[in-house]
Amino acid sequence: MNSSISNSSPSPAAASSAQGKTLLEVRNVAKRFASREVLKNISLQIAPGEFLTLLGESGSGKTTLLRLIAGFEQPTSGEIWMSGARLDALPPYKRRVNTVFQHYALFPHLSVEDNVAYGLRVTGSPASEIPPRVDAALRMVKMQEQAAASPSRLSGGQQQRVALARALINRPQLLLLDEPLSALDANLRKQMQGELKSLQRELGITFLFVTHDQEEAMALSDRIALLKDGALEQVASPREIYARPATSYTAQFIGQTNLLRAEVREGIAICGSLRWPANAPNGAALFSLRPEAIRLAPESSLAPAAVRFRAQIQQQVFSGSVEHLEVDCAGQLLRVQIPARGLLSGEHDFVFDPADAISVGG
Amino acid sequence: MYSRTYKTIVSAPPLLWVGLFLLLPYALMLTHSFWLVREGSIVHQWNLQNYAKLFHNPVYVEVLFRTVRIAAGVTFLSLLLGYPLAYFMSFHAGVRKDLLYQLVIVPLWVSYLVRGYAWKTILGSDGVLNGFLQYLHITNAPVSFFLYSPFAVILMLTHIYTPFVFLPLYASLEHIPRNLIEASHDLGASPRATFFRVILPLSLPGLLAGATFAFVLTLGDFLAPLLVGGPSSVMIANIVQSLFGTAYDWPLGAAISVCILLLTVSLLFLTERLEKRWSFR
Numbered sequence: 118m119n120s121s122i123s124n125s126s127p128s129p130a131a132a133s134s135a136q137g138k139t140l141l142e143v144r145n146v147a148k149r150f151a152s153r154e155v156l157k158n159i160s161l162q163i164a165p166g167e168f169l170t171l172l173g174e175s176g177s178g179k180t181t182l183l184r185l186i187a188g189f190e191q192p193t194s195g196e197i198w199m200s201g202a203r204l205d206a207l208p209p210y211k212r213r214v215n216t217v218f219q220h221y222a223l224f225p226h227l228s229v230e231d232n233v234a235y236g237l238r239v240t241g242s243p244a245s246e247i248p249p250r251v252d253a254a255l256r257m258v259k260m261q262e263q264a265a266a267s268p269s270r271l272s273g274g275q276q277q278r279v280a281l282a283r284a285l286i287n288r289p290q291l292l293l294l295d296e297p298l299s300a301l302d303a304n305l306r307k308q309m310q311g312e313l314k315s316l317q318r319e320l321g322i323t324f325l326f327v328t329h330d331q332e333e334a335m336a337l338s339d340r341i342a343l344l345k346d347g348a349l350e351q352v353a354s355p356r357e358i359y360a361r362p363a364t365s366y367t368a369q370f371i372g373q374t375n376l377l378r379a380e381v382r383e384g385i386a387i388c389g390s391l392r393w394p395a396n397a398p399n400g401a402a403l404f405s406l407r408p409e410a411i412r413l414a415p416e417s418s419l420a421p422a423a424v425r426f427r428a429q430i431q432q433q434v435f436s437g438s439v440e441h442l443e444v445d446c447a448g449q450l451l452r453v454q455i456p457a458r459g460l461l462s463g464e465h466d467f468v469f470d471p472a473d474a475i476s477v478g479g
Numbered sequence: 480m481y482s483r484t485y486k487t488i489v490s491a492p493p494l495l496w497v498g499l500f501l502l503l504p505y506a507l508m509l510t511h512s513f514w515l516v517r518e519g520s521i522v523h524q525w526n527l528q529n530y531a532k533l534f535h536n537p538v539y540v541e542v543l544f545r546t547v548r549i550a551a552g553v554t555f556l557s558l559l560l561g562y563p564l565a566y567f568m569s570f571h572a573g574v575r576k577d578l579l580y581q582l583v584i585v586p587l588w589v590s591y592l593v594r595g596y597a598w599k600t601i602l603g604s605d606g607v608l609n610g611f612l613q614y615l616h617i618t619n620a621p622v623s624f625f626l627y628s629p630f631a632v633i634l635m636l637t638h639i640y641t642p643f644v645f646l647p648l649y650a651s652l653e654h655i656p657r658n659l660i661e662a663s664h665d666l667g668a669s670p671r672a673t674f675f676r677v678i679l680p681l682s683l684p685g686l687l688a689g690a691t692f693a694f695v696l697t698l699g700d701f702l703a704p705l706l707v708g709g710p711s712s713v714m715i716a717n718i719v720q721s722l723f724g725t726a727y728d729w730p731l732g733a734a735i736s737v738c739i740l741l742l743t744v745s746l747l748f749l750t751e752r753l754e755k756r757w758s759f760r
Contacts, residue, residue: 187661188665189664209665216661225659239663
């Protein structure tokens with residue numbers, strides 16, 4: 118998915134959330150622990166049925182935001198609304214929000230089915246209704262065979278499924294997932310990603326997913342909200358955020374990029390020996406140029422707008438379908454990703470489309 | 480690996496200790512319980528007379544039942560005091576946790592006797608409690624049943640054993656992962672439901688360990704009845720003490736001791752089994 122770049126208009130999901138009705142609205146929320154400001158003035162809207170990912174490094178405040186929505190913490194200032202009602206004034210057990218915890222938090226003294234039934238029992242569901250619903254929930258996550266087992270006998274992936282079934286049994290309007298896949302190994306993780314995504318489509322429940330893994334965020338989300346130091350850096354669809362990063366942090370965090378520190382003069386950006394037309398005000402500017410936006414120059418005709426430069430191959434790493442190059446263009450090191458084509462050496466001509474050099478601020 | 484000589488040298492002292500001061504006395508006690516006393520001296524003649532006497536003389540059975548009742552009372556009251564304290568400290572004490580913990584521990588450093596005499600001065604006829612009640616004109620004369628009653632014994636032993644109940648309870652509450660409580664709230668359980676469905680079941684091993692401490696220690700106590708109990712609250716250990724002392728009937732004393740030992744060991748065995756079943760980590 119990394120290879121598909123489009124400079125097109127906002128994606129359908131982003132557009133629909135802007136016009137359609139809002140399920141959850143976070144309004145100017147800030148959170149402070151003692152003197153540490155963990156969240157700074159966060160505003161965010163989530164549309165019904167959306168898969169929104171809070172992405173950020175550890176300490177960026179993503180889990181804190183999730184805990185505020187679940188009700189385990191109270192915001193220092195700001196409000197949280199859900200379906201037109203104030204959410205942050207309610208205790209967690211009165212919110213129609215359920216959570217899949219990072220380490221699953223299954224009750225060790227209860228069997229798998231009793232764990233799943235917990236939400237129904239404590240909310241006083243009719244006794245006759247409980248077994249069929251538990252059975253359906255376990256079937257949904259393919260765990261009906263282990264219904265009587267103790268959680269400690271399950272593998273990480275199985276515990277994950279039980280945690281999911283337990284969180285979905287009360288039919289929440291919003292499901293919060295706190296790095297649910299981080300404890301799984303790589304293969305299982307990929308598989309669970311696929312299952313999560315199809316489950317979400319099937320049920321139509323809104324998912325708010327927390328992760329520090331940008332690939333996971335890209336693979337699953339309708340929209341990504343990137344957090345940095347407790348503030349929202351950018352909220353957009355994966356394609357949009359990749360193609361049009363708003364800041365240099367976003368450009369570097371989502372995928373790989375070349376950050377070019379350029380001087381803009383009369384619509385021309387100059388960075389070392391590179392020059393390209395840029396639609397930016399005069400002065401210093403930072404540009405993001407994705408490695409795959411740079412290509413080897415074709416021998417023959419050249420698109421008139423393309424920027425051509427000559428560079429020395431410094432390093433070449435082969436990874437199956439693509440080659441990762443590091444090239445030196447008169448002292449400016451650039452990362453380049455091209456389709457696999459055999460060993461390169463010496464100097465070569467490269468080109469890029471100036472529209473792919475995205476201005477990401479000063 | 481360690482050499483055989485090293486292992487022998489290291490394990491010899493504790494084995495010797497256990498053999499000399501634990502196993503040997505038990506063996507002596509058991510053999511004595513099958514002997515008898517004739518004309519003021521112990522006769523080494525095997526018989527079951529002591530055990531028969533124990534079960535036919537209503538005094539012993541009555542005292543044994545009283546002891547069990549007192550132990551049950553002490554256990555119940557210590558849990559009633561210890562559980563809320565442990566719960567509060569584990570979940571709501573915040574930064575004062577360490578200080579409160581020390582405060583709970585401090586009485587353990589004070590001698591048992593000192594604490595016993597303290598209760599004597601509080602409960603006695605011219606004690607603090609009676610003085611206070613008369614000062615407030617709630618009573619006109621000293622209330623005598625405060626001291627020298629089963630009530631005083633239960634009070635004193637509850638005071639002494641509450642920390643023993645508190646410690647394992649607190650440890651088990653501290654070991655409950657906090658995200659389980661969040662998960663319970665998240666699934667719609669009120670704080671009350673969360674307590675009964677998550678916290679209480681997960682603290683059962685600690686509760687059982689604390690209750691066992693209080694019960695077993697009270698069962699073998701003989702100082703509290705001596706200090707604050709009086710004749711109405713004689714406990715089984717007092718009988719054993721007098722049989723081994725002034726009454727000079729070691730065989731009967733040994734037979735009672737064997738019974739108490741059997742009771743205690745089977746109780747410990749039972750609670751250990753239950754503790755294992757109720758621990759989930």
